[in-house]
Amino acid sequence: MLRLHDTATGTVRPFELRDPGRVSMYVCGPTVYEVPHLGHGRFTLVFDVLRRYLTFTGLQVRHVSNVTDIDDRIIQRAAREGRTEPEVAAEYEEKWWEAMDALEVLRPTVVPHATGYIPGMVALVADLVARGSAYETEDGVYLQVDTVDGYGLLARQPLESLRAGARVEASELKRSPLDFALWKKAKPGEPTWSSPWGEGRPGWHTECVVMSLHLLGDGFDLHGGGQDLIFPHHENERAQAVAEGRPFARHWMHNGWVTVEGEKMSKSLQNFTTIADLLAGGDPRAYRLLVLRSHYRRPIEVTPETIATAERGLARLDALARRLSLVDPLAAGVVVRDQAIAAAPDGVEEDSVTRFCEHMDDDLDTSAATAVVFDLVNRAHAAADDGDGSTARRLGGTVALLCGAVGLRLRGELEAPDERTQRLVDDRDAARRERDFARADALRDELVAAGWTVEDGPDGTVVHR
């Protein structure tokens, strides 16, 4: 049974599903006005790992993640660049999926776009007004926060304390600085939709509550995102649902952020790296492994050094995969535990699978779970050294299974050397047979300089990169 930290209670507690066997999860997706950076990479990887693991254990997962395609920043960018908002949104959404695909983050089951749900948002806002939870002003419609029971649950602060700390300038139009916009009345030149309050557009918090409830239903299982969404975004989503009298997310999960030299990666600090930049420099799997090696609620430092360390870990996995000719666990798609165990050609070590799952079930302790995998790697190599091929293959098969559970691809197959490289390899083998080591070493230097790793095995030289 999976236990997960729940932001609403501040405790790790059982992840109890609304419908047995089926998981409904909503993860706040991107606002498409800029290219994704490593912070986006982390949250998508964290929730991808969760989703894959849930699937691994045999659950059916419905994963909804939105695209916010109308927003102040999109409008600003469009105005600045002399383009339309849909053009800007389309461009950055495309870049988003490119990055997700490269990271091997599974596409959500459903990807709602905010602009596709405007009528539902208008209806929600109208109902909140009718119920007396919201009020209209000159510039929009606001939720009156002090009408909502338990406002501050996710922030884990009472209303008074939030109010005292509010740094927003109190607008004369709002009854409280904490009241937030459900509907923004149009300013000249902005894209608009019709509503009982005139032309305008929905507030961000309204988008997500409407889409999540529409696509997953009342009392869906999990709502997630980065820790910076806890307040006000998720608090405000929840407030609307509460004001409507509708059960909202049963469980709230938030991941820690990416830091750079100890500070949060963010646009304002100008310390962000885009996913595209990361991928240009190396193996996309390294970021996944880096994420797996820490706990999802902890900050992670993502730098060239930490990525390089993860790449060495990856090299260790790949070396085993090559040695034992392990099949990439993801070649056939998402891995489901019982099916994969049944299909494993050499069996699996079920003890390790059990331990792996115990760690994962403990609030996704991926770091400890990953340690189980590396321990298997070690033992598989040792067994192979001892000439115990069947044990080695069984342990190796378990490595593949568990890597697959968290979406980590293994690269066992070698990149085929090009013709020129193969000639160098052949020449080197010949030189070694003739014990012309000076020539063999020179050829090796040449191969290494071209980026190949040279390994002399019992069957001759093998190169890979």
Next chain:
RNA sequence: GGCGGCGUGGCCGAGUGGUUUAGGCAGGGGCCUGCAAAGCCCCGUACAGCGGUUCGAUUCCGCUCGCCGCCUCCA
């Protein structure tokens, strides 16, 4: 001001009231190798500080210090 998180061996990073280790990376020694690479074996007596509880605390409690974050858009 309010609220929260964190502080583990050279680095990253789990975990635990006490006899036995996370794991990875880096480093040292050995094996293997023509030399390497990959791999294997061996090697580190760490838990911010100060008190308290306890037979015993890195692990529980309190305080102190330090770092980070949220209370504004933010993954």
